[in-house]
Amino acid sequence: MATIMTRPYLGAKDLSKITNLVEVSNPTGYLDGDTSVCELPAMLAEPESDNSRNIRLWEDANGNLVGFGQLLVFHTPETVDGWLIFFTHPQVSGDGLESEIIDWAERRMRWLGREQQLPAVLHTDVRDDTLSRQAWVERHGFHRDRAFVTMKHDTPNTLESRPMPEGFTLRSVSQNQADIKAWVDLFNQSFCDHWNHHDIDEATLQRWLSNPHNQSDLNLIAVSSRGDFAALGYGYINPEENARTGENVGWIKWLGTRRNFRRRGLGKTMLLATMRQLYSKGVEAVKLSVDADSSTKAMSLYQSVGFQPLETWISYTNALYL
Template sequence: MLSVSSRPYAGESDLNAIAHLMNTCEEVDRLDEGTSISELGQKFSEPSRYLARDICLWEDAGGKLIGFALLSISEPGEVTDGWLWFRVDPDARCGDVEAAAVVWGETRMREVGSLRGAPVKLRSWVNAVDADRISVLESCGFRVDRYFCRMARSLSEPIAEPQCPEGFTLRLFPGEQDSEAWVEMFNQSFIDHWNHHDLTVEKFKYDLAQPSYRKDLDLIAVAADGTFAAFCYAEISPEECDRTGRNEGWIMSLGTRRGFRKIGLGRAMLLAGLHRLKAAGVETAIIGVDTENPWGAMGLYESVGFHNIRDSISYVKDV
């Protein structure tokens, strides 16, 4: 067994070592999980993240970072979810550090559950081809909870023009002054979807302030009475494109609020988002989808030219 010690996150001084670990793993695993110091810094600075408690590092006897884990904990609700993200240096993958990361996640989530007085679940995403990670999670008592697809579409292929239903106007999101209306629309759009946790205005405003945010890629559909009815937000990460060598953009968020579905708004917003990405010079559009989405999202995406390029699995453990 390796001689390993764990410690909490020490601040920005740890970012370089964590990024190096992540990229060392990526060189071996090829899972598109590389990162940079700036990307990690942005992720760690999200609202409601308690860095002193929600990050753990593991080092070998020589002080080299060999393991890293991060918990993203949902806002209070009937059930609190903790999404566990962890990587272990390929030369240290004997199972001990991986198991320690899971135990750490369980311990932290029990603490959260005690503080909030509500049930908690520990969750983790895994690429469907990552047999080692799947083995670790299943050996630690996780079970499969949901399947997802990553889909892609070449933007060199023709894109149909969006047809907005009568009475609705497609326009750019006005800006931070309308944050509460946008967040209310988002939550009403996903309230009946799997594992929904309400978005907060604080988190939304944080996202608007990020360097990657582009107003020209943020679209909404507005009803005649002024109600925000549907949305499509796309994103381009220059750092990710440079790292992978691929010119891609994401349809990050697409939804239609309850009461406005099945009239063509979702298709119109998606097509408009694809046109925006193409105008920005992107070659390939990427979107993620829940394979059991109750509103036929998979069929919509396929109908406009997307195809599946990767499967992923959500695992869960009751703690």
């Protein structure tokens, strides 16, 4: 491998270099099934991300960025979970830099595990058609844990009309404190039995809602006659991503129903309502990412309204010995 030096992330001035590297390394411009390179600025600005230690850059002798690794770290009572996002320039791909980045991530996660006195688990997502990348992570002891399918719907004229189930009303989420608190509780209760769920807090939701592309009427909730938040549909349109790809799409980022309100038709009703809101904004298609083995059989729900699979991302896991 040619001379390559590593250094920490130096802030906003590195952002364009990282963006260019991602797009050269992966022309789709996606970091996982539903996270675009256009969302990197927000990810790098997360206040709890500890960028000085959880991001590393690799440069060649001329100062060109050829490698990037970022760890997104989540703490649970049982483990310290880290998601590794990494890219290498095609000119150095296969020369050992991928292994160097993974080694760095493993060392960092072991350190965090020892600090918290908890087992450390490292994850990374790989598109199923990138066989060399799969081979790299498997050589490092990762095993396939889950598959996530990116799906697309582009026939708005086929959407059925479906009223809210009796006893529930549909409205958007406001940014008052009561709604924020109730929505966070709804989110955590809706996804607590999903694979590798991590609770969010009110500060996290506030950051999501402060995104300049957030549109309040795309973030819907079903409210029971008692005032309980029962189900949610969170839609999102990123004009920067659409300009980059030349597409005109909206995303369903979250769709969930609180466990004690399931099997009442709320899931499909919220799905259709969120899709209609996205289409009303002028998008030509709606996308989402779904756990292929979801315990709620979400993929079947999406197929029932006309979503078709586009690509599959494999989530790899490596439980690290401390």
